[in-house]
Amino acid sequence: MKFELPNLSYSYDALEPYIDARTMEIHHTKHHMAYTTNLNNALAELKDYPATMEEILSTISKYSMAVRNNGGGYFNHNLFWELLTAKSSKKPVGKLAEAIERDFGSFEAFREKFNTAAATRFGSGWAWLVSQNGKLVIGSTPNQDNPLMDISELKGNPVLALDVWEHAYYLKYQNRRPEYIEAFWNIINWEKANELYIKTL
Amino acid sequence: MIHELPKLPYELNALEPWISAKTLEFHWGKHHQTYVNNLNNLIKGTEFENLSLEEIVKKSSGGIFNNAAQTWNHTFYFEQFSANPKKIPEGKLKELIDKTFGSLDQFKTEFNQLALTLFGSGWTWLIETTPGTLAIKQTSNAETPFKNSEKCLLVIDVWEHAYYLDTQNARAKYIENFWNVLDFKVIEKRL
Numbered sequence: 001m002k003f004e005l006p007n008l009s010y011s012y013d014a015l016e017p018y019i020d021a022r023t024m025e026i027h028h029t030k031h032h033m034a035y036t037t038n039l040n041n042a043l044a045e046l047k048d049y050p051a052t053m054e055e056i057l058s059t060i061s062k063y064s065m066a067v068r069n070n071g072g073g074y075f076n077h078n079l080f081w082e083l084l085t086a087k088s089s090k091k092p093v094g095k096l097a098e099a100i101e102r103d104f105g106s107f108e109a110f111r112e113k114f115n116t117a118a119a120t121r122f123g124s125g126w127a128w129l130v131s132q133n134g135k136l137v138i139g140s141t142p143n144q145d146n147p148l149m150d151i152s153e154l155k156g157n158p159v160l161a162l163d164v165w166e167h168a169y170y171l172k173y174q175n176r177r178p179e180y181i182e183a184f185w186n187i188i189n190w191e192k193a194n195e196l197y198i199k200t201l
Numbered sequence: 202m203i204h205e206l207p208k209l210p211y212e213l214n215a216l217e218p219w220i221s222a223k224t225l226e227f228h229w230g231k232h233h234q235t236y237v238n239n240l241n242n243l244i245k246g247t248e249f250e251n252l253s254l255e256e257i258v259k260k261s262s263g264g265i266f267n268n269a270a271q272t273w274n275h276t277f278y279f280e281q282f283s284a285n286p287k288k289i290p291e292g293k294l295k296e297l298i299d300k301t302f303g304s305l306d307q308f309k310t311e312f313n314q315l316a317l318t319l320f321g322s323g324w325t326w327l328i329e330t331t332p333g334t335l336a337i338k339q340t341s342n343a344e345t346p347f348k349n350s351e352k353c354l355l356v357i358d359v360w361e362h363a364y365y366l367d368t369q370n371a372r373a374k375y376i377e378n379f380w381n382v383l384d385f386k387v388i389e390k391r392l
């Protein structure tokens with residue numbers, strides 16, 4: 001069985017002006033595609049492997065670096081695209097909104113903490129909001145690691161993800177990562193984030 | 202002591218079309234400058250305040266190390282380019298490359314492969330491990346062989362910011378372009 005590059009549910013220019021069409025197209029058709037191809041190539045060398053990425057990630061320490069890097073890259077980008085939308089409510093909804101108030105005090109305090117995690121990840125990586133059996137935690141991972149991996153310092157089920165590899169923002173924002181992080185708040189699919197959160201309860 | 206951003210030994214557009222003026226404007230003018238500024242801010246009032254850049258790289262960790270090492274690495278990187286580069290090494294450098302890798306072409310093939318496959322942000326180096334012995338080494342993020350007293354000879358920055366404006370995801374194209382402006386005269390002097 002092969003993992004496939006998913007189509008986006010919106011057009012490449014849908015997230016303008018926050019993320020430009022050219023960045024979206026290269027990010028999806030080149031970077032995400034390369035992770036997909038390289039993951040399938042790395043798995044093809046194995047006799048047997050689980051059917052879902054979640055199962056592979058939870059025992060990633062048993063796999064090669066090629067599976068870890070490209071499997072992470074494949075999964076993280078799948079999630080990232082789903083967590084973006086042109087029609088954002090711009091603030092959390094449902095049970096997730098309540099949990100954010102409960103665990104961080106306010107949406108503003110949560111935002112600030114998430115921004116810091118995203119801005120201070122040195123090199124390439126991801127910022128995350130994860131659920132640990134309902135409790136919300138903010139953190140970041142290097143490269144394409146993610147909180148489902150058994151090797152990850154940050155553990156939990158992803159609720160929100162932000163790609164802070166330079167390729168995610170360089171064409172539009174260059175060295176100004178904080179501006180890209182700020183832009184992200186305008187295009188978050190909070191319905192999807194809430195759905196992911198509810199599944200962990 | 203206040204650390205300063207070294208001037209480039211060439212104009213911003215001198216490396217075109219291989220490395221664009223726009224890339225240098227950001228890479229040197231913003232990224233390198235930011236590492237220098239962060240370093241100056243972070244060392245204020247610490248044990249590192251009066252140390253040389255080299256000593257800070259060797260003795261520090263965390264944020265101070267990241268910014269000190271990135272300051273050092275970028276200076277080392279930018280110094281090795283020229284609009285009229287010497288493309289074929291001679292003398293002792295040529296001898297050691299031939300001895301270690303077989304030929305210049307073979308060295309470049311191995312170096313390119315490691316530069317291409319470094320995952321995430323980082324650097325690929327030609328170093329002298331012990332006198333007369335060359336090796337190619339990858340380092341992640343700010344890490345630098347110089348911290349372990351390995352002698353650095355040549356480096357390529359493969360953080361995406363080094364090439365994204367010019368070649369986007371095509372890192373291989375950037376690596377190929379790199380050799381058109383890499384000046385072996387500078388590398389020979391480092392040996």
Ligand SMILES: [Fe+2]
Binds near residue numbers: 031163
């Ligand atoms: Fe990405």
Ligand SMILES: [Fe+2]
Binds near residue numbers: 232358360362363
């Ligand atoms: Fe750089």
